[in-house]
Amino acid sequence: MAPNDPKQNSGGFFASIASGLSNIGIAMSRSVNGLVGYEGLEVINPEGGTEDAEEEAKRGRWKQEERDSYWRMMQKYIGSDVTSMVTLPVIIFEPMTMVQKMAELMEYSHLLDLADECDDPHMRLVYAASFFISVYYAFQRTWKPFNPILGETYELTNHGGIRFISEQVSHHPPISAGHAENEHFTYDITSKVKTKFLGNSIEIYPLGRTRVTLKRDGVVLDLVPPLTKVSNLIFGRTWIDSPGEMVLTNMTTGDKVVLYFQPCGWFGTGRYEVDGYVYNADEEPKILMTGKWNEAMSYQLCDLEGEPRAGTELQEVWRVAEAPKNDKYQYTYFAHKMNSFDTAPKKLLPSDSRLRPDRYALEKGDLSKSGAEKSRLEERQRAEKRLREAKGEQFTPKWFDQTNEVHPTPWGDLELYQYNGKYTEHRAAIDTSSDTVEEVTDIQSLEFNPWQYPNESP
Numbered sequence: 001m002a003p004n005d006p007k008q009n010s011g012g013f014f015a016s017i018a019s020g021l022s023n024i025g026i027a028m029s030r031s032v033n034g035l036v037g038y039e040g041l042e043v044i045n046p047e048g049g050t051e052d053a054e055e056e057a058k059r060g061r062w063k064q065e066e067r068d069s070y071w072r073m074m075q076k077y078i079g080s081d082v083t084s085m086v087t088l089p090v091i092i093f094e095p096m097t098m099v100q101k102m103a104e105l106m107e108y109s110h111l112l113d114l115a116d117e118c119d120d121p122h123m124r125l126v127y128a129a130s131f132f133i134s135v136y137y138a139f140q141r142t143w144k145p146f147n148p149i150l151g152e153t154y155e156l157t158n159h160g161g162i163r164f165i166s167e168q169v170s171h172h173p174p175i176s177a178g179h180a181e182n183e184h185f186t187y188d189i190t191s192k193v194k195t196k197f198l199g200n201s202i203e204i205y206p207l208g209r210t211r212v213t214l215k216r217d218g219v220v221l222d223l224v225p226p227l228t229k230v231s232n233l234i235f236g237r238t239w240i241d242s243p244g245e246m247v248l249t250n251m252t253t254g255d256k257v258v259l260y261f262q263p264c265g266w267f268g269t270g271r272y273e274v275d276g277y278v279y280n281a282d283e284e285p286k287i288l289m290t291g292k293w294n295e296a297m298s299y300q301l302c303d304l305e306g307e308p309r310a311g312t313e314l315q316e317v318w319r320v321a322e323a324p325k326n327d328k329y330q331y332t333y334f335a336h337k338m339n340s341f342d343t344a345p346k347k348l349l350p351s352d353s354r355l356r357p358d359r360y361a362l363e364k365g366d367l368s369k370s371g372a373e374k375s376r377l378e379e380r381q382r383a384e385k386r387l388r389e390a391k392g393e394q395f396t397p398k399w400f401d402q403t404n405e406v407h408p409t410p411w412g413d414l415e416l417y418q419y420n421g422k423y424t425e426h427r428a429a430i431d432t433s434s435d436t437v438e439e440v441t442d443i444q445s446l447e448f449n450p451w452q453y454p455n456e457s458p
Helices: 017-021 053-057 064-077 098-104 110-117 121-134 333-339 357-363 367-391 422-431
Strands: 029-031 042-044 093-097 144-146 153-159 162-170 175-181 185-191 193-197 201-206 209-214 219-224 228-231 239-241 244-250 256-261 273-279 285-292 296-301 315-319 400-409 412-419
Touching (some): 093 098, 093 357, 098 144, 098 153, 098 162, 098 175, 098 185, 098 333, 110 209, 121 209, 121 244, 121 256, 121 273, 121 285, 121 296, 162 412
Parallel strands (some): 093 144
Antiparallel strands (some): 029 042, 175 185, 185 209, 193 201, 209 219, 219 244, 228 239, 256 273, 273 285, 285 296, 400 412
C-alpha cells in the first residue's frame, strides 16, 4: 500500500474515498420507466430518501404541463452535446452570462494574493487550491447563464486591484477567454465545454485551460478540474455534483495538489466534501486539505503516511462569505454587484454583458420581454454570420488572439486563445484621461453592441 496515495489509505481523512469514488452513482436513484412516455428517465434524490420516484419527480421548479412539454422537446437530444444546438426558454436562465460568470470566480482572489506573498512553496499551493475550490460555490446554482453573443465582453475593475476582461471569442464551438491581473498574479483562461445530455441530467466536461502566474517568483500553476453533473433538469429538484479529481500543478517546481470531490452517496453522504493532499515534486504528502466546497477549507501538516502530524491542528484557510437569504437565483452579494451599473468601470465597453436587454429584462422579472430580446439577439447573430460569410471575412476578437497551440484535456482538445494586452492599454488610457464628462450609466441610454458590422443591417 502506497502511503502517499490517499485513495488507498484505510484511515485518517480518506477512509471513505475509495468506496465513494468507485460508486459515483450511489445516490438514491429510481427510474420511472413504468410511466408511459418517460422511458429512460432517471430521477436522483440528493438526500437519498425513500420517497417514490414519481413523487420526487413532481418536486422542483416546474409545473406538470411544463415538465411534460420540456421532456417532449428534449428527449430527442439524449446522448447529444447540447452546448449550442438547443434554443432554451428563458425561464431556466439566471440574469447573467457565461462571460460574466468567468469574472464572478474572482470573488476570493485575495487567496491568490496570499499565495504570491507566501514563502512556503507548499502553503502557496494551499492558498491557490482553496481559491479554485471557492469557485464551486458559484457553480452550485442550478440556473443556466445566458450563452454569450459572439464578441460580447465583461469588465471588472473594482475588486482587489484587479483588471479583468473576458470575451466570447468563438460561437461554434462556443469558446470564451478571460484575463485578470493585479500586482500579485495574472490569471488566464480559455473556456470551452462539452456536454452529454442524458434525459433528466447533463454531464459537463471542462475542456478549458486555466493558468495562474504568481508574479513575485514567476511560479506558473495549471489546473485540471473534475467534470460536473447536473441532475433532475426537468423532473425533481435540480442539483449539482462534481465527483472526481482536481489537480493543481506547480509547473515551475513539480509540486502539486490532488483533491477529491466525493460523490453524493446515500442520504447525502459525502455531498460537497473535498479531501486531498499537497505533494512535493517527489510525490510525498506534505499538507492535507479537507472541507466542503460550499462552506470552508482547512489544512494541516502531515507525515509521509498522510496522517496529521502530532502537535498540529486543522487551520481554516477559506470560508464562504455570508450570502443573502432566500435569494431567487441564489446570488451572493458579490454576484449582485456583477450586474450593477454602480460598480461598472468608467466608459464601459458597449459589448458588456450588463447591457444585454434580455439579461436586464430577466433581472427585472419581465420574462416575456427577456424571451423576445433573446430571440432578437440570436437572430441578429445568425444574420451577422451570413453577412460575414458573404463578405468572405472571419470574426476577429478584440482582446484575445487565437494561437496555433492545441491544448489536450482529459475530454478533448482545446484551441487556445491568449490575451493580447490591448485591454490594459485601453483601460490605462481611460484612467489617465483628463475627460471629466460623467459616464452615462442609465441602462435605457446604452445600447448593447458586440456586433462586427454595427453600421450595416445584416
